[in-house]
Amino acid sequence: MTNQQPEIQSNGPSKGGKGYFKAFRSYFSCVPMLGWLAGIIAAVLFERFLGDQISELLGLPKIPVLFGCMIMLKDFSLIPSALAFLVGVYFIPILLVGRALAPVFNGLAGMIYKISPMFSVVLHLALLYLALHLWADLSAYRLMTLKFTLVAVMLTLSLNVINGYMGEFSCSHPGFMALGAYAASVFTLVLFTNDRFFGEALLSPSMGVYFFPVAIILGGFAAALGALVIAIPSFRTRGDYLAIISLAFMFIVKSLIENLEVVGGPRGLGSQPNYASLPMVFGWTVLCIWVINNFVRSTLGKALNAVRDDESAADAMTVNTRRTKMVGFLFGAFWAGAAGGLFAHILRYVNPASFGLQRLAEILAMVYFGGLNSVHGSIVGAVSISLLGEALRPLELFKWIIIPLLLILVMIFRPTGLIAFKEFNVKQLVRPRN
């Protein structure tokens, strides 16, 4: 009894803080996803038409490109005005539109949901695309960052299939990415481009855009083929040997490409056609999330989890463990290759050095930051680490101390990542909230 007295007292203030947060949350809990998207579109439109005037009013040199992080870190005296811009242009419109029109959007969302949940999902995606497009339209830098972030989401998800859902530790993702990037690049360069590597285009360059998905799929298959080379020896035993074999594989791929003079060797391969527009990258990312989410919720995905948790028990329950692991691994590699193909066409230049250990550390950081065994987690991890990496760019060197420290803290307090072991239910997301 005597021990309980101070505890109750010390609970007081923290309870109050949580109370405010709870009140805030419950006040906005009635806003459906449709409302949030509408709010974001409103904010982006607001920025588009009044951004220049507002930033001039606040004394900012131009519209903050990446939520004002750059401006804040470059010139500390501009922090208040950058924050004011952020609150005035993003937070207030989003919250205002979302909350004030919540009944309308709830009704609307309910109506659409009743027609068909699938239609509702498609509509939400279209709105999300509209928001992103309007946001990225303002500067080339935003567009580039957005595209790379979407590719990072694909990479993180595909590695999560192997490291999270399957519970192995694979280090070969940069290798798969390189295979995909080079396969897709060679396909588009040989067929649709007049360039110094492969000469005249074999087909008319105007057809290239329509064949671009074929190039991406080809990249994915190239990566999956590479994965087969690792999978055959390493899945005979369980344990840490996948880690080492996949690492060796990554070195082999990098070294092989460096020695292939046909594709430019260490100098790299450039001038890929500009096919990876935002709708293309967005479409591929959505497809990737959809397919992977269905995969991990399927029988095969559950079998993957069973193999991770206890291989012999899974075997006893008639799971074909070896086949399950192979399929999971090849599936993850396929999407890594597809992401690599997109990456090559966004940057329009690839060289072997960009698929090294640094890339590996980056992808692993995204997976483990976001959370294992969850699609949410991968999206959150990829987006936050990519944006953080861009936002902290003005700090130069210290960026590479802050991000690792953040990750270490996440690992210490939440060892499996921020949002781990959670199912991603799209229908739940688009449902009206009343």
Place this chain on the structure above:
Amino acid sequence: MTVFFQSLVNALQWGSFYALIALGYSMVYGVLMLFNFAHGDVFMVGAYISFIVATALTALAAAGTIAIPGWVVLLLTIVCAMMLNAIVGIIIERVGYRPLREAPRASAAITGLMIGIILETGVLAIMGAQRAKFPSLIQSVTYDVGGVFITNKKIMIVLVSIVLMLALDQFVKKTKWGMAMRAMAFDYTVVPLMGVPANVIAALTFAIGSGLAASAGCLFGVAYPVLDPYMGIVFGWKAFVAAILGGRGSILGATLAGFLLGFIEIFVALIFPSTMRDFIAYSIILLILTFRPHGFFGEPHSARLRL
């Protein structure tokens, strides 16, 4: 034939760096079942510590206060760097690994990677971007043995590495602490219940591994006197491959695999164009691991990832 022997000498030197670093990986992996991915950067930090100690000592000697012969300076540098780097290793264990003892092992691997990045950036911030020039402590003497050129530095490097490896072997086999380490490697959960202080053993393992990495760093500085903050990455990952190739927690295995990796790299570069080195070296390793998935001296075990 002389080319062969010349390469053999070079491979011995190159392999001793790999072996010394691989020992650190192998010990941590054996005792704690963790990949210490920061180890390559610990090697780099060791090289920089030896650089600072060596520069300070030569400056002291040049000031005329004390006349110390070069080899004494070198010996002092190695010992100081090993001790200082052992402290670095203990700090890394305390900060990055001990809080994650019960967490999935992959999470600890991620903290290791991140600590590595912090070490690189920290050294870059403190020492600056220009490459550090390691002071030449001993006069280079070249012996001509039947057309094969052997420098005294190479002999010294190989000798020091072998002495350190033998010392480690004796430590693990003969002392009480070594016995505790072997027991921990044998059973990670039960042995601490028998009164073996798990945290002390873990710290000791990291200290020894980091000390060996520091000696490798110092010797590397003597042989190739240009240091840069990112030199640990490639060395670290290659030594990691060697450690696994040797078998889990096997000192002899890690040593032999380290030397083997050195031999493969040097001889591949001798026969094929040197750009093919990584490709062929890792293909050979992939082949070896296909037929011996547990390495040379590792026992088949069901190392379950704790996730």
